Amino acid sequence: xxxxxxxxxxxxxxxxxxxxxxxxxxxxxxxxxxxxxxxxxxxxxxxxxxxxxxxxxxxxxxxxxxxxxxxxxxxxxxxxxxxxxxxxxxxxxxxxxxxxxxxxxxxxxxxxxxxxxxxxxxxxxxxxxxxxxxxxxxxxxxxxxxxxxxxxxxxxxxxxxxxxxxxxxxxxxxxxxxxxxxxxxxxxxxxxxxxxxxxxxxxxxxxxxxxxxxxxxxxxxxxxxxxxxxxxxxxxxxxxxxxxxxxxxxxxxxxxxxxxxxxxxxxxxxxxxxxxxxxxxxxxxxxxxxxxxxxxxxxxxxxxxxxxxxxxxxxxxxxxxxxxxxxxxxxxxxx
Numbered sequence: 001x002x003x004x005x006x007x008x009x010x011x012x013x014x015x016x017x018x019x020x021x022x023x024x025x026x027x028x029x030x031x032x033x034x035x036x037x038x039x040x041x042x043x044x045x046x047x048x049x050x051x052x053x054x055x056x057x058x059x060x061x062x063x064x065x066x067x068x069x070x071x072x073x074x075x076x077x078x079x080x081x082x083x084x085x086x087x088x089x090x091x092x093x094x095x096x097x098x099x100x101x102x103x104x105x106x107x108x109x110x111x112x113x114x115x116x117x118x119x120x121x122x123x124x125x126x127x128x129x130x131x132x133x134x135x136x137x138x139x140x141x142x143x144x145x146x147x148x149x150x151x152x153x154x155x156x157x158x159x160x161x162x163x164x165x166x167x168x169x170x171x172x173x174x175x176x177x178x179x180x181x182x183x184x185x186x187x188x189x190x191x192x193x194x195x196x197x198x199x200x201x202x203x204x205x206x207x208x209x210x211x212x213x214x215x216x217x218x219x220x221x222x223x224x225x226x227x228x229x230x231x232x233x234x235x236x237x238x239x240x241x242x243x244x245x246x247x248x249x250x251x252x253x254x255x256x257x258x259x260x261x262x263x264x265x266x267x268x269x270x271x272x273x274x275x276x277x278x279x280x281x282x283x284x285x286x287x288x289x290x291x292x293x294x295x296x297x298x299x300x301x302x303x304x305x306x307x308x309x310x311x312x313x314x315x316x317x318x319x320x321x322x323x324x325x326x327x328x329x330x331x332x333x334x335x
Contacts (some may be wrong), residue, residue: 245268
């Protein structure tokens, strides 16, 4: 049975209106600046707002930073003994400043994977003015004995521990690497996730064969990465109550439209804004608005137009599409 989504939009006459909702938050547009370097200063966040983003996700505060500070590690000296404030304090100060001066929702980001008291920092983020918390669960289990079920349960534990200490909405940013991503999404939805952000990008180092060493891979995302995100947006649209956010492969206005057609409530991007500057958000927003006007569509009608039909089994739908593509390839290439 389809369910009413948290980000649902009421239809209004087609005129390029972009106001929408995400996790119950009112946004002037569905374009969201995701966590990245452009949220590391108040000036750049103001530029993002002026360019038309509907919300901003701040850069992540990491579990390791919180743990070191709580333990009083020499790697993280108290602010009184250093020229730089502790990472958590600096983060909260910027968050408080942004929340006080920006008119769009400011979403704080916590990044981690282990259980523990570090998640209680979410309450301090809420108190500093965060409109919501995005929990970025970067889970690459290094313990080879850790089962898939344990990995999934850890996601639920982290979500619950954050939900226990805040009253603002909580989004979960997760990876696509589950044996049954659909079931994981349903479990997170049932556990109270207010949004699912698809997907997290894992560090994928390369190898330099001349120097015979590992090369860190922290490049910007590519446009093709949006294919997997849109596949799961289309599958989950109408199946979960949580809002859905596209967060991969958004390079231009067409990618924004595609994600919304697949069923996203909001479309997040960092790489495009880093490549072209914060003002590029205006081009993405205007591209979406012009598309709506040209096609005489409202945002509400556009959203989910190409999602998996509510009365169709997702696995059968995807399987039939797979077979159709193979048949097209056979005809075209004589396979």
